[in-house]
Every structure is written in structure tokens, then in C-alpha cells.
Amino acid sequence: MSKEEQSITSLWNMFTKKMWLDSFKMKSKLKNYNPSEIHCIEHIGKYEDSNVTKLAEAFDMTRGAISKLSKKLIKKGLIESYQKSDNKKEVCFKLTKQGKEIYNIHEEMHREFKDRDQPFFEQVTEEQLDIIIDFAEKYNRHLDAEIKKVGVKMKVDNL
CATH class of the missing domain: 1.20.5 (Single alpha-helices involved in coiled-coils or other helix-helix interfaces)
Structure with a gap:
């Protein structure tokens, strides 16, 4: 195997293992939600006035797919829609109390992953x-x- 192939294979294996380990832990704490739902909640939690267009651009998805996803999240009680006073046409989303709980669990898990890997990075x-x-x-x-x-x-x- 050439050095180029070895470097790509090593990086691929590293990212695959990290993704598996992270998702294994995420699934145990967020088992009732799929990755699209979690990422949508994360984006809405981080960015004020998130709307269908902004979410579609962020996730490289169609507005129709985001509309369907947002309706699902509204039905689950994780997000709610609102309109800004200066633009009644635009519908934005914000997290509900339950949505904020999911957001906080997700953020805490990212902190745990960082803490888990910190001893390794201290050696680099x-x-x-x-x-x-x-x-x-x-x-x-x-x-x-x-x-x-x-x-x-x-x-x-x-x-």
C-alpha cells in the first residue's frame, strides 16, 4: 500500500471509529430521535430565527424535506413556529422546553466526547x-x- 493510500485509509478508519463511538453513545441517550432531527434541533438552538430556507441551505436539503422534518418536530413538541413582527411572511422556528432539553443533552454529549479525547490530544x-x-x-x-x-x-x- 502506498503512503497516499495508507494515509487515506488511516484517516478513514479514524473517522469511522469516532463516528461509530459517538453515535453509539448518542443513540443510547437520544434513542427516540434520528440524526436529522437532532441536527435540526442543534441548528435551531444555535441560530436565532432559523427558517426552512436557512435550514435547507445548512443541511443541503430541499425546502420540502425541511418542511416535512420541521412539521415532525412540531408534532413531537420539540420546536414551535413563529413570525417576526417586522416580517409576517417568514416563518421561523425556536426550541420548546422539551426541544431545549434534547439540545442540552446533545451539547453535553459533545463535551463528553471532547473530554474523552482530551488525554490523547495532550500528547500531540x-x-x-x-x-x-x-x-x-x-x-x-x-x-x-x-x-x-x-x-x-x-x-x-x-x-
């Missing part, structure tokens, strides 16, 4: 992190250029 030097960041940024720019050549819009800012 600043120089090693700089090398990893430089590699990742350069490779991401390369992949962005390749995606642009394909001509398909892909939004990965929230991954």
Missing part, C-alpha cells in the same frame, strides 16, 4: 497538529476543486 504537539491541519486544508481544497468540476453543489460546512 502543536507542530504535529499544524501538519495535520495543513494537510487537511490542502486536501479539502483539492476535493472542492474536483467537486466543482463535477458541477454538483455540495455543502459540507456543518459536517
